[in-house]
Amino acid sequence: MEFDVTQLGFGTGARAPWAENPWASRGRLVPEPSSPTRSEFQRDRDRIVHTTAFRRLKHKTQVFVAHEGDHYRTRLTHTIEVAQIARALARALKLDEDLAEGVALVHDFGHTPFGHTGEEALDALLADAGGFDHNAQSLRIVTKLEQRYAEFDxxxxxWETLEGLVKHNGPLVGEGAKPVPEPIVDYNLKHDLWLASHAGLEAQVAAIADDIAYNTHDIDDGLRSGLITLEMLEELPLIARLLADVRHRYPGLEEPRLIHEVMRRQITVMVEDVIGVAQANLAAVKPQSADDVRHAGRTMAHFSDEFVAADRDIKAFLYRHLYRHPDVMRVRANATRIVQDLYAAYMADPAAMGGRHGQAGVGDWPVQMRAREVRDYLAGMTDTYAIAAHRRLFDHTPELR
Known part of the structure; x- marks a missing residue:
C-alpha cells in the first residue's frame, strides 16, 4: 500500500496524539522516582538490555542451532533486527521509539533453548501444569525471575511496556481467545494490563516488525544453508518480482550481493506497506490518544491484503522447504529428546538443578508446583547450557547436526 510521505515523522521530532507519552506513563508496580536524564521508556529499554535474559539470547536457536555456523541468526540477532524495524516504523508513524524498541527487545525473553522445538516439547511436558507459553514466560522473567534490584523482583x-509485551499480538480476552496463561493471570490481578483491549501502537509495530524480520532473515539463512535456492524462491510472487528487479538493475551480480539486495528490498516493501496501512487506519479512526488506539476494536498496524497473501505464501514456503526439511527435523527430534530427558531428570531430582531452583524441599512440593519450577529452569537455558547439562546427567547426548 502506498503511504503519504508528508505524514512521516522522520526528522520532525514530533509525537503524534496517538503515541504513548513517556512523561505520562501509568507507572510501575513498585513506585520509583523519575530520572532527570531519561524518559520512563528509555529506562525500561536500558533495563531490558542489561538483563541476564537478554545476554542468553545469544546462544538460543532461531532456526539453526548455534554450532551449525557462526553466520546464522540467533535469538539475539533476530531480536536486534526486530528492534531496528520497530524503531523505523515508530519513527515514521510519530510514535515513542524507545517504547517500540523496548517491546521488541523483550518479546523473545521467554523462548526456550532450541527455538520453537524446545517450546513445543516443554508445552507438551507441562500439559497437566498449564502448558508453556513463551509470552507468559517473558512476563514471568521481567516481573519475577530476574533478581537484580534491591527493592523488587x-x-x-x-505498565505500557508490560502491556505491550503481553498483548502485542492482540487482546487476550474476548471472543475466540485462548485461555490466558496462568503467569499472565496472576500478574494481572495485581497490575491490571487491560487484557481485553488491543495494545498501544508501539507494541503493534513491534509485533509486525517481528513478522517482517523473520520472514526475511529465515529466507536468508535458508539460502546460506543451501536448503533453499534462488530458483526455489521463484514460486513466491513477491520475491520473484524483487529478484527480477535486482537482476535487471545489476546483471551478472554475484550471488551473495544478489541475495542481500533482494532481502533489503523485501524488508523495505513490507515496512512501506505497513506504514501505508497504518496511515489509512489512523486517518479513518482519528484517534486522539493512545487509549483511542487501544479501544479502536482492531489492529492499526498490519499488512495490506496483498501483503497478507505474500506473508502467508512466505510462511508456507518456509515450513515446506526449511522448517520441515529432513535435516532440520532430525536436529529438532534430537533437541526434543534433550528437553524431555532434562525435564524427567529434574522432576525426579530437583536438587540436580542447583541454585534457587533446586533449593531444599522442592522435591516435596506438589507435582504441578515442582513442574513450574523445572519450567523456569529449563526455559532459561541456552542451547549450549542445555547440551552441557544433558552430558553431565546422561551417558549419551544426541548430536544436533
Whole structure:
C-alpha cells in the first residue's frame, strides 16, 4: 500500500496524539522516582538490555542451532533486527521509539533453548501444569525471575511496556481467545494490563516488525544453508518480482550481493506497506490518544491484503522447504529428546538443578508446583547450557547436526 510521505515523522521530532507519552506513563508496580536524564521508556529499554535474559539470547536457536555456523541468526540477532524495524516504523508513524524498541527487545525473553522445538516439547511436558507459553514466560522473567534490584523482583517495568509485551499480538480476552496463561493471570490481578483491549501502537509495530524480520532473515539463512535456492524462491510472487528487479538493475551480480539486495528490498516493501496501512487506519479512526488506539476494536498496524497473501505464501514456503526439511527435523527430534530427558531428570531430582531452583524441599512440593519450577529452569537455558547439562546427567547426548 502506498503511504503519504508528508505524514512521516522522520526528522520532525514530533509525537503524534496517538503515541504513548513517556512523561505520562501509568507507572510501575513498585513506585520509583523519575530520572532527570531519561524518559520512563528509555529506562525500561536500558533495563531490558542489561538483563541476564537478554545476554542468553545469544546462544538460543532461531532456526539453526548455534554450532551449525557462526553466520546464522540467533535469538539475539533476530531480536536486534526486530528492534531496528520497530524503531523505523515508530519513527515514521510519530510514535515513542524507545517504547517500540523496548517491546521488541523483550518479546523473545521467554523462548526456550532450541527455538520453537524446545517450546513445543516443554508445552507438551507441562500439559497437566498449564502448558508453556513463551509470552507468559517473558512476563514471568521481567516481573519475577530476574533478581537484580534491591527493592523488587524483576525489572519493575512500566505498565505500557508490560502491556505491550503481553498483548502485542492482540487482546487476550474476548471472543475466540485462548485461555490466558496462568503467569499472565496472576500478574494481572495485581497490575491490571487491560487484557481485553488491543495494545498501544508501539507494541503493534513491534509485533509486525517481528513478522517482517523473520520472514526475511529465515529466507536468508535458508539460502546460506543451501536448503533453499534462488530458483526455489521463484514460486513466491513477491520475491520473484524483487529478484527480477535486482537482476535487471545489476546483471551478472554475484550471488551473495544478489541475495542481500533482494532481502533489503523485501524488508523495505513490507515496512512501506505497513506504514501505508497504518496511515489509512489512523486517518479513518482519528484517534486522539493512545487509549483511542487501544479501544479502536482492531489492529492499526498490519499488512495490506496483498501483503497478507505474500506473508502467508512466505510462511508456507518456509515450513515446506526449511522448517520441515529432513535435516532440520532430525536436529529438532534430537533437541526434543534433550528437553524431555532434562525435564524427567529434574522432576525426579530437583536438587540436580542447583541454585534457587533446586533449593531444599522442592522435591516435596506438589507435582504441578515442582513442574513450574523445572519450567523456569529449563526455559532459561541456552542451547549450549542445555547440551552441557544433558552430558553431565546422561551417558549419551544426541548430536544436533
Amino acid at each position: 524483576g525489572l519493575n517495568l512500566t
